[in-house]
Amino acid sequence: MVTFYSIARTVVKSILMPLYRIEVHGREHFPKEGGVLLCSNHIDNLDPPVVGITAPRPILFMAKEELFKVPVFGKMLTNLNAFPVKRGMSDREALRKGLKFLKEGKVLGLFPEGTRSKTGEIGRGLAGAGFFALRTDAYVVPCVIVGPYKMLGKLKVVYGPPIDMEELRSRKASAEETTEVIMSHIRKLREDYC
Template identity: 35%
Template structure:
C-alpha cells in the first residue's frame, strides 16, 4: 500500500505551488482544447469538509473536478497507479488516497475520514471504473462505510463530454467540449438519518439519482457545442 498523506487543517484552504502552476497550465489547455466550463461551485462550502461523488467518464475526471477549485480534493485511486514513475510521486504530493480494488483497506478509509474531519474534500467515483457508453452506471456501496463513520454532506457532481474527449482505450486527448456540474449537496443531517435508520440502499440510490441529474444537466449544456 502506498504511503498515505492526509491534508492537514492548515493546508485545506490552499493549493501547493506545483498544483497552482499545473492548474494554470491545465486551465489554458482545457479552455482551448476542451472548451471546458463548470458551474455550481457556490454549492461547495468554503471551510467544511465533505464527500464529493461523481460519475466516471475518463481518466481526466479528477482533473476536471479539481480544475476550478482553490481547495485540494483527496481523491481515492487504485493503488497500482502509485507504482507508475512520475505519476506516483505526483499523486502522493497531491494527497490522493490509494485503495486496493481487491480488498478495501481500513488504512485508506481512516485517511479519508481524517481528511473529511479536518475540513477537506474527499472525492470518489462509486461506479468503480470508467463508463463504457457515457451513461452513469450502477453505484458500488463501498463509500457508505465512510458515511457511517463520519458526519458529512454528499456533494454530487456530473461530468459530460469527457467520455468523448478521452474514451476507454484512447491514448490522445480529442478536441471535444466538456462540462462539469457541481450539484446541490445532500446535507449531513439527511445522510445521518438514512444511516441511523439502516436505509443504506435508499441513500445509495438517492446519491446515484443526484449524480445522474447533474450529469444530465451537463449533457444538456454540452449538447449545443457537440452539434456545432
C-alpha cells in the same frame, strides 16, 4: 502558499479548459469550508484533473494502488494529494485516511462507480461513498461530467447543492442505500444539464 498542487492545477487548467472548452456550473453550491465528500460520475481518465481544476477547493483523491507503483508518476500522484486504495477489497487503511481527511475539513473526491463507464451511462455506485457519507458530518456534493471528451468540443462539469443526509444518518441507513441516493442526485444533474 505555493505548492506543487497549486502549480500543477494552474498549468493543467491552462491546457484543458480551452482544449475541451470546459463549462462549469454550480460552483456556488460548493461549501467554502468544512469537510466535503465530492462524488462524481466517471467517464474518462481525465476526470480527476478536470474535477481538480474546476472545483473551488483542493481535492484529495483515492487512486488505484497500481498507479503509485509506476516510477515518477506514483510520486507525482502523492504530490497531487492522491492516496492509494486497493481495489476489489475492503482497504481499511484507505478508509481510515478518507475519514480522517473529511473530519479535518478537507475535500475528498470519489468516483463511486469505481471504474470508468464505457457507455457514458451512469452505473451503480459502490458502498464506499455511502460509508464516508454516513460516518462523518461532511457535506456530500454531487458532480456530473457531461462529455464526451472531444478536442474543441464542449465538456460540462456541474456541481449540485449538497445532499441532505440528515434522514439517512439519523435512521442509520445502509452504505449501499446511501450510495444509491448519491448516485440518483448525480443522474438528476445529468438529466438537467444534458
